[in-house]
Amino acid sequence: MRWKGRRVSTNVEDRRGGGAKAGGISILGLIVAFVAWKFFGVDPQQAYQATQAVTNSQSSQQASAPQNLTAEQKEVGDFVGTILADTEDTWTPIFQQLGSTYQPPRLVLFNGVVRSGCGTAQAAMGPFYCPADQKVYIDTSFFRDMRQQMGISGEKNQTELSRQDQAGDFAQAYVIAHEVGHHIQNLLGISGQVQQARAQVNQTQGNQLSVRLELQADCFAGIWANKNHQRTQFLEQGDIEEAMDAAKKIGDDYLQRRATGQVVPDSFTHGTSEQRMHWFQVGLKSGDVNQCNTFA
Numbered sequence: 589m590r591w592k593g594r595r596v597s598t599n600v601e602d603r604r605g606g607g608a609k610a611g612g613i614s615i616l617g618l619i620v621a622f623v624a625w626k627f628f629g630v631d632p633q634q635a636y637q638a639t640q641a642v643t644n645s646q647s648s649q650q651a652s653a654p655q656n657l658t659a660e661q662k663e664v665g666d667f668v669g670t671i672l673a674d675t676e677d678t679w680t681p682i683f684q685q686l687g688s689t690y691q692p693p694r695l696v697l698f699n700g701v702v703r704s705g706c707g708t709a710q711a712a713m714g715p716f717y718c719p720a721d722q723k724v725y726i727d728t729s730f731f732r733d734m735r736q737q738m739g740i741s742g743e744k745n746q747t748e749l750s751r752q753d754q755a756g757d758f759a760q761a762y763v764i765a766h767e768v769g770h771h772i773q774n775l776l777g778i779s780g781q782v783q784q785a786r787a788q789v790n791q792t793q794g795n796q797l798s799v800r801l802e803l804q805a806d807c808f809a810g811i812w813a814n815k816n817h818q819r820t821q822f823l824e825q826g827d828i829e830e831a832m833d834a835a836k837k838i839g840d841d842y843l844q845r846r847a848t849g850q851v852v853p854d855s856f857t858h859g860t861s862e863q864r865m866h867w868f869q870v871g872l873k874s875g876d877v878n879q880c881n882t883f884a
């Protein structure tokens with residue numbers, strides 16, 4: 589997959605810890621706190637918290653990356669920012685055609701734990717979209733785990749991959765595009781309708797609605813792949829297979845079989861591997877939002 593050299597989105601909030609902080613304590617904050625205590629008689633603890641509050645509010649407004657990231661971490665930030673920009677450039681014209689304006693989501697990169705508009709989230713939960721604050725949350729260690737634990741990688745084809753390419757990068761881009769798909773559903777009012785409908789049905793029927801919502805996000809990810817390829821020719825040989833492999837390995841049946849050795853269809857919330865691959869393909873081949881009616 590080609591991704592370098594394209595626009596990087598300014599809607600990334602990088603909350604990954606940089607090397608400037610030691611155990612969450614910023615050196616600058618400590619100095620300010622000490623000076624405040626020494627000269628103004630302010631409790632250092634309070635002064636420190638005040639400087640932290642300022643630092644935090646600044647960092648949430650700026651799209652700049654934290655200091656002292658490794659080259660690899662910076663590259664992950666650039667990658668995520670480029671894919672997010674790709675989704676913006678895909679959905680803006682589509683919304684224009686629908687007679688509306690696309691409001692892009694912000695994407696939060698974090699390490700370990702993050703506070704979101706939907707509560708505190710752990711990295712172990714995987715990437716998610718929070719409708720309350722309209723942000724996509726991604727712990728970048730998920731990408732690493734995704735490659736290692738789920739065996740999603742282009743290892744077999746490594747020699748065929750271009751120099752810029754990383755194993756599994758298209759599968760990672762697909763995950764971002766899927767989460768942005770949930771944002772699209774939010775903007776179009778689909779998630780709100782599904783939430784209302786879920787309140788009136790039993791657990792099994794509620795799960796089926798969740799599955800349809802997830803499959804539609806997969807279809808929207810397919811639309812992104814279609815439109816973005818028309819625009820940038822970013823797909824390379826093996827990329828679609830890579831996304832199909834990823835879709836297969838995040839199907840509920842696959843995950844359940846792996847975890848427990850059996851499959852309980854009523855508890856599915858994301859759809860089977862077969863369904864996920866199918867709907868991604870529908871979006872990819874058609875590039876048409878109207879084809880993504882997974883509720884029909």
Ligand SMILES: [Zn+2]
Pocket residue numbers: 766767770802805
């Ligand atoms: Zn989803």
